[in-house]
Amino acid sequence: MSEITIPNHIAIIMDGNGRWAKERGLNRTAGHEEGAKTVRKITQYCSDIKVKYLTLYAFSTENWERPKLEVEFLMKLLERYLKKELEVYLENNIRFKAIGDLSRFSKSLQNTIYETQNKTANCSGLTQVLALNYGSKNEIIRAIKKLNELNLEVTEENLESCLDTVGMGDVDVLIRTSGEVRLSNYLLWQNAYAEMFFTQTYWPDFNESELDDILSDFSKRERRFGGI
Numbered sequence: 001m002s003e004i005t006i007p008n009h010i011a012i013i014m015d016g017n018g019r020w021a022k023e024r025g026l027n028r029t030a031g032h033e034e035g036a037k038t039v040r041k042i043t044q045y046c047s048d049i050k051v052k053y054l055t056l057y058a059f060s061t062e063n064w065e066r067p068k069l070e071v072e073f074l075m076k077l078l079e080r081y082l083k084k085e086l087e088v089y090l091e092n093n094i095r096f097k098a099i100g101d102l103s104r105f106s107k108s109l110q111n112t113i114y115e116t117q118n119k120t121a122n123c124s125g126l127t128q129v130l131a132l133n134y135g136s137k138n139e140i141i142r143a144i145k146k147l148n149e150l151n152l153e154v155t156e157e158n159l160e161s162c163l164d165t166v167g168m169g170d171v172d173v174l175i176r177t178s179g180e181v182r183l184s185n186y187l188l189w190q191n192a193y194a195e196m197f198f199t200q201t202y203w204p205d206f207n208e209s210e211l212d213d214i215l216s217d218f219s220k221r222e223r224r225f226g227g228i
Contacts, residue, residue: 004212005219007172009053010046011187011194014039016178016202029073034204036081040088045208047092047126053168054128057186061101061135078132079109082116089116093125099164100134101142129168136188139164165190173218175211177203193225 014035021031039056046054059074066074082096089096096116105113113132143162144154152158160166171187171194179200183191197214199206 003219004215006050006215007218008051009055009169009171009190010051010173010175011055011057011171011191012042013057013174013176013180013184013186014203014206015176015180017204019178020202020204028070029077031202031204032074032077036077038204038206039081040085041208042206042211043094043126043128044088044092045211046128047094051126054126055099055165055168055171055187056128056130057134057184058130059100059132059134060185061133061138062185064104064133075106075109078130079112082112086116086119089120089123089128093123094120095123095125095127096120097127097129098132099129099139100132101138102132104133127168129165131186134164135185136183137185140189160189163189170194173197173214175199175214177201177206193223195221195223 017031017035018028019031020034021028024030043054058078063074064071085096088094098113098117102110102113140159140163142164143159146162147154147158150162152162165187168190170192171190174183174187174191174194174196176182176196176198179198181198195218197217199210199214201210
């Protein structure tokens with residue numbers, strides 16, 4: 001990895017769990033289970049190569065429209081994942097953070113999220129960020145309301161201080177798996193100057209080698225941020 005520029009902030013739209021399962025004659029839930037394993041694997045790898053922030057689109061504000069049984073399964077999977085991963089976070093100095101509107105989740109899940117955040121708060125390595133009941137438009141609206149409540153002038157700096165991602169910096173590398181080429185209401189403000197990568201690979205099959213290839217490509221790109 002010595003010749004590869006390690007980005008500060010990687011964001012991933014983890015897409016394709018359902019299609020991965022369907023192509024194998026499995027229930028969609030099997031794809032989500034396998035996708036959770038990939039979350040663990042990629043998080044560990046990003047920690048190893050010293051990425052500071054890894055933000056994963058885990059559940060969007062639109063995902064509530066999915067079948068009720070699938071949503072219920074995802075909620076249980078998330079709670080189970082966090083409880084199981086707590087020890088892994090602590091052993092690897094990984095801080096956990098959730099962004100999004102958590103108020104719609106069950107009290108049990110909310111408690112698990114906050115407990116995991118609190119117990120990993122002093123970890124100083126990678127911060128794994130899960131976007132949960134997250135939509136960028138919703139986030140920006142909440143930030144504007146917060147600005148008004150604090151009676152702050154509407155400036156870029158003040159607005160950023162009210163976003164869920166305050167202190168994390170903008171996204172350097174945005175990855176979307178499964179062949180879809182759109183942002184799907186994900187980190188619209190933070191992706192302003194992100195380098196974007198779209199892969200045909202379904203999320204359960206995404207691995208460290210493919211991430212290496214993306215980071216190698218990222219290292220060759222000239223980022224001008226609107227300049228010459």
